[in-house]
Amino acid sequence: MNKYAIVGFGCAGYHAAEKIRSRDQEAVIDVYSDTDIGPYNPMLTTYFVKGSLPYEGMFPFGSLEECEKKLNLHIKxxxxxxxxxxxxxxxxxxxxxxxxxxxxxxxxxxxxLKPPIPGLSLPGVFTMRTAEDAVRLKERIASGKLKTALVIGASWVGIKVVEDFVEAKVATTLVDGAPWMFYVAAFEETARRAKEDLEKKGVRVSLCQMLDHIEANADGTLTAFMKSGDTFTADTIGVCIGVRTNTGFLKDSGIAMNRGILVNSRMQTNLPGIYAAGDCVEAKDIQSGQPKNIGVWYNAGRQGEVAGENMAGGFMEFDANILVNLAHYLDYDFICVGDVSACGPEDEYYEYEDEKLYIKACKNGQKIKCINMIGSADANGVVKNIFIKTIETPEAEIDVKSVCYLLTNGFPEAFISFLRRK
Ligand SMILES: Cc1cc2nc3c(=O)[nH]c(=O)nc-3n(C[C@H](O)[C@H](O)[C@H](O)COP(=O)(O)OP(=O)(O)OC[C@H]3O[C@@H](n4cnc5c(N)ncnc54)[C@H](O)[C@@H]3O)c2cc1C
Structure with missing residues (x-):
């Protein structure tokens, strides 16, 4: 009888357990979890905070007990x-x-991420990742005592926290150390449009603001002191400045790591019998060919499945690790596919803007490097697939169905020509 361990029970862990059980009915599957709640979806935390989901809605696979029963697991x-x-x-x-x-x-x-910056542990300073983080923030908003909020970090998580405050009518300021919003994913021009859109919703945005420290004031407010000398005072401060992989406990394990655990396309580490999947790994990025930590829900689930299948004696490969980020907030949606940092002055650019839609794309020869779009929610999947195909089969043309879809959904012909290889 095979004995398996799953360490960490989120999206990746759950999908692996499901795969192992489907191939191996007799196996003992021990699941180690550092919480007492079921696997939840961190990207739904902010939806729970703003009230568009009940608490149970954050748990797509059911409670811990339900998972245990359904897949016959031993959950620790x-x-x-x-x-x-x-x-x-x-x-x-x-x-x-x-x-x-x-x-x-x-x-x-x-x-x-919570770097050792003085004041980050003060009451009222929070981060957003776990179901517990969401419950705490929801309770604070519901108390009606929050009038002002400062969010540090104009990226995927920060923007969703901003949305929660705006919906709750809390006056919100968003600051970031970078010169423009969504710095790791957006072209400067895209970010300008995103900033204007946000300001129209009443959010104050201040950039090039690196946090120095936070102090608590006698009246219960908090003040963030910036390296620029500016200060921002608010009732609460959200620190949304990125994530770090949960890999510290592996330091003497002999497992090869970079920022995340290094794996091959079967999600195998350098050590026999040890696999890794989800936000804690660096898998091969098909755009650069290099290992990259791309922490998104789809990757976590698919990598979990691939790992589970291989662990239980099957053969499966993970083949679609590309940089794709999508944020839906305050009636806007911003998508980035590809690596904006790979774009330079030698490349060719396409830009389009109207009231509803903004597009900026970059390519070099036949190779599309990055596409940013605001306001294109329905077409995001189509554009992402076109992008993946251009990497996988550079000689192939865009399929007719995708072209028709884009044209009938109001995308300019010039954009489609830009994406075409010939
Ligand atoms: C606010 C927010 C918005 C997001 N928005 C999006 C989005 O729009 N689109 C998208 O694709 N993705 C989004 N994501 C990212 C997405 O949620 C993650 O990529 C995905 O949940 C990763 O799943 P995972 O199983 O790898 O890790 P996790 O969900 O982090 O699960 C890992 C589990 O392991 C546990 N654990 C950690 N260390 C140990 C240990 N030593 N022993 C035992 N257990 C341990 C953790 O507590 C956790 O329960 C968002 C995330 C957040 C926080």
Missing amino acids: KECPVTAVDGENRMICCADGTKEQYDRILLSTGASA
């Missing part, structure tokens, strides 16, 4: 893994227990 609740002996496939838990396995999956995800 509130049992964070503190170390892994990679060579012997041994797991060491916070409660002192040690257990050896035939196969191990590492799917510990990522946590909100």
